[in-house]
Each structure stands twice: as structure tokens, then as C-alpha cells.
Amino acid sequence: xxxxxxPAAVALNDATVAFRVAGDRVYTAVExxxxxxxxxxxxxxxxxxxxxKSTLLNVAAGLLKPAAGSVKIFGQPLTGxxxxxxxxxxxxxxxxxxxxxxxxxxxxxxxxxxxEHALQxxxxxxxxxxxxxxxNRYPHMLSGGQRKRVGLAQVLIRDPKILLMDEPFGxxxxxxxxxxxxxxxxxxxxxxxxxxxxxxxxxxxxxxxDRVVIMSAGPSARIIGDWQVTLPRPRDIxxxxxxxxxxxxxxxxxxxxxxxxxxxxxxxTQAAEVG
Amino acid sequence: MSRLTLLSLQLLVxxxxxxxxHVLTTVxxxxxxxxxxxxFSNPVDVGSQVVKWFTTGVIWKHLFITLWESVLAFVIxxxxxxxxxxxxxxxxxxxxxxxxxxxxxxxxPRVVLAPIFALWLGLGIWSKVALGVTLVFFIVxxxxxxxxxEVSNTVLDNGRMLGMNERQLTRHVYWPSALSWMFSxxxxxxxxxxxxxxxxxxxxxxxxxxxxxxxAEGVFDVAAVFAGMFVLSAFxxxxxxxxxxxxxxxxxWRPTAxxxxx
Numbered sequence: 001x002x003x004x005x006x007p008a009a010v011a012l013n014d015a016t017v018a019f020r021v022a023g024d025r026v027y028t029a030v031e032x033x034x035x036x037x038x039x040x041x042x043x044x045x046x047x048x049x050x051x052x053k054s055t056l057l058n059v060a061a062g063l064l065k066p067a068a069g070s071v072k073i074f075g076q077p078l079t080g081x082x083x084x085x086x087x088x089x090x091x092x093x094x095x096x097x098x099x100x101x102x103x104x105x106x107x108x109x110x111x112x113x114x115x116e117h118a119l120q121x122x123x124x125x126x127x128x129x130x131x132x133x134x135x136n137r138y139p140h141m142l143s144g145g146q147r148k149r150v151g152l153a154q155v156l157i158r159d160p161k162i163l164l165m166d167e168p169f170g171x172x173x174x175x176x177x178x179x180x181x182x183x184x185x186x187x188x189x190x191x192x193x194x195x196x197x198x199x200x201x202x203x204x205x206x207x208x209x210d211r212v213v214i215m216s217a218g219p220s221a222r223i224i225g226d227w228q229v230t231l232p233r234p235r236d237i238x239x240x241x242x243x244x245x246x247x248x249x250x251x252x253x254x255x256x257x258x259x260x261x262x263x264x265x266x267x268x269t270q271a272a273e274v275g
Numbered sequence: 276m277s278r279l280t281l282l283s284l285q286l287l288v289x290x291x292x293x294x295x296x297h298v299l300t301t302v303x304x305x306x307x308x309x310x311x312x313x314x315f316s317n318p319v320d321v322g323s324q325v326v327k328w329f330t331t332g333v334i335w336k337h338l339f340i341t342l343w344e345s346v347l348a349f350v351i352x353x354x355x356x357x358x359x360x361x362x363x364x365x366x367x368x369x370x371x372x373x374x375x376x377x378x379x380x381x382x383x384p385r386v387v388l389a390p391i392f393a394l395w396l397g398l399g400i401w402s403k404v405a406l407g408v409t410l411v412f413f414i415v416x417x418x419x420x421x422x423x424x425e426v427s428n429t430v431l432d433n434g435r436m437l438g439m440n441e442r443q444l445t446r447h448v449y450w451p452s453a454l455s456w457m458f459s460x461x462x463x464x465x466x467x468x469x470x471x472x473x474x475x476x477x478x479x480x481x482x483x484x485x486x487x488x489x490x491a492e493g494v495f496d497v498a499a500v501f502a503g504m505f506v507l508s509a510f511x512x513x514x515x516x517x518x519x520x521x522x523x524x525x526x527x528w529r530p531t532a533x534x535x536x537x
Contacts, residue, residue: 083438086436089429095451096528097451106447110440
């Protein structure tokens with residue numbers, strides 16, 4: 001699937017991210033992380049809570065600048081925001097004062113598309129995510145899952161070459177997550193964008209991705225593992241979990257991840273005691 | 276509780292209060308009237324005064340003047356508050372420089388400004404408008420400032436990632452957020468506009484509800500003072516109902532408290 005002739009869609013090279021906390025102290029969130037996402041590849045990053053997965057994603061988005069190392073997008077060094085990327089946030093990011101259809105259409109309108117055209121395309125995208133009948137609802141009138149669908153349409157209508165997703169289905173219940181996962185795979189299958197998908201759920205990662213990358217517990221989180229997922233596509237999220245290959249891979253990755261999860265847990269409890 | 280029960284209970288309160296007022300000011304208890312009519316008048320006199328004002332049409336001119344002053348104060352104060360609030364919120368340096376002065380002026384009881392405004396702007400409507408503006412401006416200013424400051428970072432980042440430039444962020448993110456905060460303070464702002472107008476009239480004018488009340492007090496016509504107060508309250512309630520209608524229309528996108536966020 002990965003096309004090696006082209007430069008990687010996202011290439012992080014020894015990226016280190018540090019934050020200044022409380023005066024002169026520096027907190028290193030991510031240390032020397034190197035990661036390539038090829039054109040058309042679906043990569044999932046999994047790690048314990050607070051390990052800096054989202055930080056890495058924000059670096060790829062251009063929302064954060066790495067303290068050291070480089071970020072290249074399709075071979076070009078990234079300066080400012082990543083204009084090739086669409087970002088699906090974990091928290092609610094829809095504009096609450098816009099209806100669902102206006103929320104989706106805005107991505108085209110700010111590029112200067114005529115409103116009529118933008119609305120027409122937005123209606124099409126709402127239908128693709130199964131919300132054709134909810135165009136005139138405001139975000140607060142939609143359920144959590146429906147808001148995520150609008151968010152997906154909002155990002156995809158701009159046809160970004162890269163999709164960055166930060167635990168997008170985190171706040172949803174288990175069934176809705178599976179449905180959203182299948183919807184994502186279905187939409188992704190249509191044109192195979194490069195995807196960088198952050199999650200803490202290993203099963204979700206294996207079921208969705210071509211490659212699963214594991215991060216260590218923070219601070220100074222590193223990338224400590226990289227697995228190819230060769231399960232055949234198209235996949236169905238709930239069925240792929242029954243397969244033998246899925247279980248073997250899960251066991252293998254979990255043996256590495258488990259230690260990090262425990263480390264992360266211990267660190268978070270110690271931090272709570274100190275603080 | 277059904278609407279009807281609620282309404283009848285609300286009416287009951289009014290009836291009981293009026294009845295007590297009437298009894299205490301007209302019927303002697305143990306040979307003594309507890310509330311002397313000279314100081315407390317009575318509902319019948321007050322009612323007939325109100326009726327007289329409306330049948331002779333005297334009141335319309337005063338109502339219109341007060342309404343007009345309130346509207347002007349509201350519009351000018353809101354426009355000023357929105358513009359300055361927006362400017363301060365987007366330019367932290369400006370806000371930091373002016374901060375002590377804003378606090379100083381806001382801490383000043385606005386009533387003391389009324390004579391100065393009368394001196395500068397005369398006894399016509401503009402001195403009252405100016406007083407109302409100083410009240411409305413700060414309400415709107417603080418709300419708009421807060422509204423721009425409290426835009427969620429995720430929503431801002433989302434706007435940026437969708438490709439918005441600063442101008443588009445202002446139009447699609449900061450502006451709607453600021454306006455929603457302003458609208459949520461609409462009741463208070465409109466109320467203050469009326470307060471400014473009436474207090475201004477009371478302190479020196481030739482027309483308006485405040486003038487009417489002040490004139491009646493001058494000749495110890497307690498019935499007319501109470502009548503003026505009733506007309507004023509009814510006037511404010513009517514305006515408040517209009518504001519509620521406007522608010523419902525403008526803030527459709529906001530969840531009501533009962534709905535919460537699903």
C-alpha cells in the first residue's frame with residue numbers, strides 16, 4: 001500500500017518537544033521521536049495516558065514546534081501550520097453557533113467557494129457520514145457520535161492529503177466507536193489518505209491501521225515499537241477482532257505496552273502524591 | 276405546575292397585596308388607620324391617577340421620551356462596549372495599559388455624573404442618554420471582553436487547521452462568541468439603559484417618567500408618585516418581554532440549561 005517512490009507524507013526526524021513549566025523548569029514531553037507515514041498509509045500511535053501522543057500529533061499539525069529535530073511534509077520542511085492536513089480533535093471542536101451544514105461548509109467557504117456550492121457539497125458530505133437529515137441542527141442538538149460525524153465531514157470536505165486524528169472516538173461509547181471506526185475505514189478506503197491516528201486503545205489501533213507504533217510512558221516519551229498489521233482489507237472492525245492473526249499481534253504488542261502502561265500508572269499516582 | 280395555576284397564584288399575590296394596602300390605608304383598626312393615606316395613598320387613588328394619565332393622554336409623551344432615551348443609551352452604549360471590548364481582548368497590551376482606568380471609572384457611582392452631564396449637555400434628552408451610556412457600556416464591554424477571551428482553544432485550533440486566517444477567525448470564531456456573551460447580558464444592559472434614563476430625568480429634566488415622579492414628590496402627591504412607579508414597572512416588564520423574544524431568536528444555537536449538553 002505504501003508508495004516508497006514518493007517522499008513520506010509525514011516525516012518526523014528525531015523530534016523532541018519540550019515545554020517550559022513553572023519558571024525555568026523544562027518538561028520534555030517527547031524525546032527524539034522518528035516516524036514516517038507513507039502516502040496512503042494508516043498509522044496508529046498507541047501509548048499510555050499522558051505519554052505525549054497528542055503532542056506528537058500537534059507537531060505534525062504544525063500547532064507545536066519541536067525544540068529539536070525536523071518535521072517534513074511530503075519532503076518539505078514544515079513551517080507554520082500544516083496546510084495539507086485535516087485535524088480531528090478529541091474534544092468538541094465544532095463551531096457551536098453554526099448549524100451542522102454550516103459547520104461543514106465553512107471549510108470550503110473560507111477558501112472562497114461560493115456559498116451555494118459549499119452548501120451543496122456540505123449536504124453531500126453530511127449524507128456520506130449518515131447525517132443527511134440533520135443539516136439544520138446545531139451541535140448541542142446532536143449526540144456525541146453525531147458531533148464526531150459532523151467533525152469528520154468538516155475535515156474531509158477540504159480533501160486534505162493527510163488526516164490527523166487525536167483519539168477522535170475517545171469520548172464515545174463502545175458500540176458507537178465501532179460504528180465510527182467502520183465509517184472511517186469506509187471513507188478512507190475511497191481515496192486512501194495518509195492517516196496518523198492517536199489512541200490509547202490497542203484493539204482499535206490494530207483493527208484500523210496498517211501500522212501500529214507504540215510510545216513509552218512519559219515524560220521524555222519515546223517510540224519503542226513498530227508493528228505492521230497485515231490483516232486483509234476491507235475490514236469490519238467487529239469481525240476482524242475474531243481473527244487469529246489479530247489475537248497474536250495483540251498479544252505481542254500488549255506484552256510491550258503493558259509495562260509502559262504500568263509505568264505510566266505508577267508515575268501518575270506518584271505525581272498525584274507529590275503534587 | 277401548570278401555566279394556569281402559576282398565573283393564578285401570581286395574580287393572587289397581587290390581589291392580596293393590594294387588598295392589604297387598601298384595608299390598612301382606609302379601614303381604621305382599633306380606631307386608628309395604620310398607614311396614613313397622606314404617606315401611603317391607597318390603591319384606588321393610585322389606580323384612578325394611572326387611568327387619568329392614560330385617558331387624558333398626558334402619559335404618552337413622557338413614556339415616549341423615556342423609551343427614546345433608553346433606546347439611544349442602549350444602542351450607543353452597546354456599540355461602544357462591543358467595539359472597545361473586542362479591541363481590548365484582541366490587543367492585550369492596550370487592555371493592560373487601560374486596565375486601572377477602566378476599573379476606576381467603573382467603580383464610580385454613575386449618579387454623580389448626572390449633574391455634570393446636565394451641565395455639559397443641557398436638560399434635554401442627551402444628558403440622560405449619556406448617563407445610560409455610562410451604565411450600559413461597561414456591562415457590554417466586560418461581557419464582550421470575556422466572550423473573546425473565553426473562546427475554547429480547541430475551537431480556535433480547529434479554525435486554524437481548517438485554514439482560517441486572522442480575519443476569518445475574527446469573523447467566524449471571536450465575533451460570534453463575543454456577541455453571544457453580549458446577548459446573554461441583554462436583560463441587564465436594557466435594564467440599566469432604563470435606569471440611566473429615569474435617574475437622569477429625576478435629577479433634572481422637563482419630561483419623562485422620572486420627571487413625572489419627581490414633580491409629584493415636589494407637591495407631596497403620593498398617589499402620583501406610586502402611579503409613576505407602577506407605570507415605570509409595567510414599562511420595564513414590557514421591554515423585558517421584548518428582550519426575551521429577541522434573545523430566543525438570536526441564541527437558538529445555545530443549549531438551554533435544562534437540556535444540558537447531550
